[in-house]
Amino acid sequence: MGQSLTALFFVKQVSEVLKNNRICKMLGIEYPLFQGGMAWAATAELAAAVSNGGGLGIIAAATTPPDILEQEILKARALTDRPFGLNIMLLSPTSADATELAAKHRVPVVTTGAGVPGRVINRLKPLGTIVIPVVASVAHAKRVEKQGADAVVAEGMEAGGHIGELTTMALVPQIASAVGIPVIAAGGIADGRGVAAAFALGANGVQLGTRFICCMECIAHDNFKQALVEARDRDTAVTGRSTGHPVRCLRNKLTAEFERLEYEHAPVEEIERLGVGKMRSGIIEGDLEWGSLMAGQSSGMVNDVRPAAEIIRDVFDEAGAVLRNISAHGE
Numbered sequence: 665m666g667q668s669l670t671a672l673f674f675v676k677q678v679s680e681v682l683k684n685n686r687i688c689k690m691l692g693i694e695y696p697l698f699q700g701g702m703a704w705a706a707t708a709e710l711a712a713a714v715s716n717g718g719g720l721g722i723i724a725a726a727t728t729p730p731d732i733l734e735q736e737i738l739k740a741r742a743l744t745d746r747p748f749g750l751n752i753m754l755l756s757p758t759s760a761d762a763t764e765l766a767a768k769h770r771v772p773v774v775t776t777g778a779g780v781p782g783r784v785i786n787r788l789k790p791l792g793t794i795v796i797p798v799v800a801s802v803a804h805a806k807r808v809e810k811q812g813a814d815a816v817v818a819e820g821m822e823a824g825g826h827i828g829e830l831t832t833m834a835l836v837p838q839i840a841s842a843v844g845i846p847v848i849a850a851g852g853i854a855d856g857r858g859v860a861a862a863f864a865l866g867a868n869g870v871q872l873g874t875r876f877i878c879c880m881e882c883i884a885h886d887n888f889k890q891a892l893v894e895a896r897d898r899d900t901a902v903t904g905r906s907t908g909h910p911v912r913c914l915r916n917k918l919t920a921e922f923e924r925l926e927y928e929h930a931p932v933e934e935i936e937r938l939g940v941g942k943m944r945s946g947i948i949e950g951d952l953e954w955g956s957l958m959a960g961q962s963s964g965m966v967n968d969v970r971p972a973a974e975i976i977r978d979v980f981d982e983a984g985a986v987l988r989n990i991s992a993h994g995e
């Protein structure tokens with residue numbers, strides 16, 4: 665079989681398989697792929713590009729003021745006819761407002777992070793919203809299933825931003841065995857090999873964050889995108905373990921200063937003060953030295969900036985090829 669025919673065969677095979685996928689059926693999407701709800705970076709433009717590419721694009725509510733967030737939701741509606749999501753960061757003082765906006769605008773899917781989402785589930789489930797919490801432990805996964813979650817994102821500590829303790833490799837199979845609802849694997853996944861591995865671990869879908877910073881439709885500053893393209897395997901660091909808010913970012917002067925303060929047991933308020941405003945300066949203004957460049961361990965695997973739809977298609981083509989190759993040759 666010639667190269668192009670082989671490729672066609674893979675594509676057809678993958679799309680046939682995905683027709684029966686639980687996440688695709690539940691959400692009415694083509695590929696069981698979520699784009700992570702990354703603060704500052706996950707805008708309506710990015711979410712719509714991912715949804716138009718057949719995945720589930722997700723707007724990050726983060727700490728966005730409600731009037732601006734409402735505009736983002738309306739913008740996503742204008743840019744895509746397909747389902748999209750809103751990520752509600754539960755540590756944020758604006759999380760209740762974000763929940764009300766999801767209700768008002770009937771956002772089809774809501775993911776939550778960094779906390780216990782009982783109130784979000786209780787408010788939105790009766791409206792028919794699909795609620796999918798991000799969890800980092802088996803206990804939390806079981807709890808949200810009982811509370812009525814439709815699925816969970818099991819996020820390993822390879823991920824960027826606020827993380828738990830377990831790796832994706834250990835977390836996903838344990839959660840997949842513990843719950844009956846579908847599981848979406850996150851953390852350390854940026855290509856088709858990661859997707860194939862996630863399915864082998866028992867996941868029904870995947871969430872990619874870092875990979876989508878480096879896409880054309882992401883508003884992150886070019887400095888940040890270029891830093892990710894150049895990053896290698898050990899270029900992220902986790903700070904904030906001592907304050908109870910561990911966060912993974914690209915290493916820079918800011919992470920070194922966090923490490924120094926933590927090593928010296930500086931007061932928690934002083935450590936937390938250092939982080940104020942740093943996400944904006946890093947992600948939007950491109951300050952590579954003092955900005956907070958939240959990114960996962962897959963940074964070393966992200967080597968180019970491409971359109972979202974192309975990333976999604978290539979990742980699933982590659983996953984199909986990987987799975988076929990393993991079953992045919994075991995290579």
Ligand code: TUI
Nearest residue numbers: 753777778779780798799800804819825826827828909
């Ligand atoms: O939430 C994320 N990633 C984030 S949030 C964020 S903004 C932020 N900035 C500074 C400090 C803290 C946050 C940047 N990145 N991912 C989802 C996620 N949720 N990862 C881990 C968790 C999590 C952790 C503990 C969820 C629940 C939880 O506790 C549940 C319990 O049982 O207490």
